[in-house]
Structures are given as C-alpha cells and as structure tokens.
Amino acid sequence: MFRKSFVFLLVLAMLVALPSVASAEESVPEKEGYMLDFSTEFNDDKLNIEYWLPQYLPHCTANTVGSSARYKIEDGCLNLYITKDSPDYFGGQPGSADPDNLLWIANGIQTWEKNHLHPGGAQQKEVVPYEGYATQYGYFEIRMKMPDTGGGGYASWWLIGAQDDTDGTDSVQNGEIDVLETFFKSPGVFEPKVHAWNDPNLGEWASKVELDGEPTDYVNEFHTYAMDWRPEGITFYVDGKEVAQTTESPQYRMCMILSMYINSDFSGWDEPENEYPIEWLIDYVRVYKDKNGYDESNRLTKFERFVKDMCDSLASFWHRVLSFFQDLCPRCHQFFERLLSKIPALYRTANCNT
Numbered sequence: 001m002f003r004k005s006f007v008f009l010l011v012l013a014m015l016v017a018l019p020s021v022a023s024a025e026e027s028v029p030e031k032e033g034y035m036l037d038f039s040t041e042f043n044d045d046k047l048n049i050e051y052w053l054p055q056y057l058p059h060c061t062a063n064t065v066g067s068s069a070r071y072k073i074e075d076g077c078l079n080l081y082i083t084k085d086s087p088d089y090f091g092g093q094p095g096s097a098d099p100d101n102l103l104w105i106a107n108g109i110q111t112w113e114k115n116h117l118h119p120g121g122a123q124q125k126e127v128v129p130y131e132g133y134a135t136q137y138g139y140f141e142i143r144m145k146m147p148d149t150g151g152g153g154y155a156s157w158w159l160i161g162a163q164d165d166t167d168g169t170d171s172v173q174n175g176e177i178d179v180l181e182t183f184f185k186s187p188g189v190f191e192p193k194v195h196a197w198n199d200p201n202l203g204e205w206a207s208k209v210e211l212d213g214e215p216t217d218y219v220n221e222f223h224t225y226a227m228d229w230r231p232e233g234i235t236f237y238v239d240g241k242e243v244a245q246t247t248e249s250p251q252y253r254m255c256m257i258l259s260m261y262i263n264s265d266f267s268g269w270d271e272p273e274n275e276y277p278i279e280w281l282i283d284y285v286r287v288y289k290d291k292n293g294y295d296e297s298n299r300l301t302k303f304e305r306f307v308k309d310m311c312d313s314l315a316s317f318w319h320r321v322l323s324f325f326q327d328l329c330p331r332c333h334q335f336f337e338r339l340l341s342k343i344p345a346l347y348r349t350a351n352c353n354t
Contacts, residue, residue, distance in 0.1 A: 108259030
C-alpha cells in the first residue's frame with residue numbers, strides 16, 4: 001500500500017511540474033525557420049552555473065578575487081557592474097601599457113574555460129576545465145541596454161574558439177568574434193570584429209556601426225543585437241536591421257563571454273567623467289539554429305572571397321565619390337548617375353559586337 005501511494009505521489013509531482021517547464025519554454029518566442037538551442041532569460045535570482053561560469057578568464061590571473069564576477073540579477077535582468085573600489089584583475093600586477101600603471105579592472109562571465117583559452121592573455125595558473133555551452137554556427141541574440149558613464153572603459157559580447165583540437169596549447173581553433181564592443185563614452189556606436197589569432201583560415205575584419213537615433217536611446221531603452229553565423233560568413237543586426245557582414249567565418253565550436261573593462265590598453269582609462277557604479281543591464285542571451293542545417297559548400301574559396309571583397313570595396317568607393325560630388329555640385333552628381341546607368345548598356349553592346 002505504501003509503495004502504491006509513493007508511486008502515485010511521485011507521478012502527481014511530475015505532472016504538477018510539467019506546466020512550469022512548458023511555460024518556461026513558451027516564454028521564449030519562436031524564430032521563424034529556426035529552433036532554440038540555448039537560452040538564458042535571467043528570470044531567476046541566481047545565475048545558472050550550468051551554462052555560465054561566474055568568473056572572467058581565471059586562467060589568466062593568479063588573483064581569484066579579481067577574476068570573480070560582480071553581478072546582480074533583478075527584475076529579470078543580469079546587471080554586470082564595476083564600482084570605484086572593484087578589485088584589480090591582476091592583484092596589483094602591471095596589466096596594461098598605461099604609463100601610470102592604473103589598476104586593470106575586468107568583470108565578466110563565460111560559458112567555457114580551459115587552460116590557454118584566450119591567446120590574448122598569458123597563462124598564469126592551471127584551471128579545472130569548465131564546459132557550459134559551446135557551439136558552431138547559429139543566430140545569436142542579446143537584448144540589453146548600453147552602459148553609459150561618459151568616461152573610459154568598455155563592454156563586449158564576444159566568442160572565442162573552444163579549442164577542441166588541443167588542450168589549448170598551440171591551438172589553431174582560437175579565432176574570435178566580437179559581436180559588439182562599445183566604449184562607455186560612445187553608447188551610440190559599436191564595433192563588430194573578427195580576430196584570426198592563430199587560425200590560418202580566418203582573416204582580420206572590423207566594422208564601425210553608428211546606431212540610428214540618439215545615443216541616449218540605447219542607454220535608456222532595451223535593444224537587440226545579433227549575428228547570424230554561417231559557413232559563408234557572419235551577418236550582424238541591430239533591432240533586426242542588418243548593419244554589417246563578413247565573407248568568412250570560423251569553422252569550429254566557440255563559447256561566449258560577456259565582459260567589461262577599465263584601464264586596459266584597449267578599453268580606455270578611468271577618467272574624471274566616469275560615473276560609478278557602471279552598470280550593464282542584459283535581459284537575455286539566446287542562440288537559435290537553422291532548421292535546415294548549415295551547408296559547408298556555401299563557404300567561399302579564397303579567390304571568390306578576394307573578388308567579392310574587391311567588388312564591395314569598389315562599390316563603397318564609388319558611393320563615396322557620388323556622395324562627394326552630390327555635396328559639391330548637384331549637377332555633377334546627376335552626370336555621374338547618368339553615366340553609371342549607361343554602363344550596363346555599353347557592356348551589352350560590346351558583347352554583341354565581339
């Protein structure tokens with residue numbers, strides 16, 4: 001009798017739990033043509049350590065306090081923050097090229113960790129590998145408010161190769177995608193980038209995106225920033241609008257890092273204009289996968305990529321020329337527009353005569 005009662009109660013408990021699981025999944029909207037692969041909605045009061053390590057590249061510093069994340073989760077958002085008395089990442093060691101040797105402040109969380117994970121930082125201690133989430137290809141999206149302090153420092157959402165080819169030493173699968181990098185003093189601008197590091201099949205790429213509207217709009221309101229990473233390249237979006245595109249992409253799994261910095265040689269320095277605490281509010285991070293999968297044959301060859309890059313550069317140069325003449329003289333602009341419109345006809349005529 002006791003056994004039957006126990007089984008009944010167990011089944012009842014499972015049935016009661018089902019609606020809560022379903023509602024949690026239903027809270028993430030579907031994306032047409034894609035299926036959800038990863039989601040952190042920050043609706044709980046604790047960080048999901050199954051997916052996120054609450055540290056920033058702990059293998060690069062012997063100072064555990066400096067690498068530990070400072071954050072709050074409230075009102076359904078992750079709040080990564082830096083205060084005036086935030087601990088130095090390196091524990092007082094020189095950490096940058098700044099002549100005054102200011103303390104190097106870093107704060108972040110990541111979905112992967114291993115020795116030598118990031119080639120930009122020197123290995124300082126051995127770490128226990130952490131495997132939260134890493135994947136290859138997908139539509140990555142974040143909803144957030146830009147930090148704004150009026151001073152130095154910056155925030156970044158980026159991916160680094162998980163380095164499945166080695167234990168991290170001498171890996172060539174360590175390319176980097178910076179979905180966005182934004183300086184605190186310029187919330188109306190961000191820079192998507194690709195760094196090759198040791199990847200021989202990846203080139204350096206960078207773009208500067210000036211956002212529509214007032215910079216304060218992106219500080220005071222939530223906006224979405226995304227990338228669609230495919231074999232043939234990466235397309236970057238803001239609020240669903242395409243803002244930049246590459247013609248190549250990494251060919252291996254990558255993990256995610258959310259981080260912010262002050263006093264590094266690449267982020268800017270603590271300035272009198274800085275207002276503390278510096279807060280970065282993130283509503284969610286999601287990754288979707290194309291239901292049709294990813295066709296590696298769509299990848300461009302090096303020659304095709306070279307031709308496309310040349311065509312894009314020439315098109316960009318031509319538009320700058322037109323813009324220059326339009327500002328200088330509207331009639332000159334009209335002349336070049338008419339000339340451009342006749343080029344296809346002249347090309348067809350030349351082909352017919354040969």
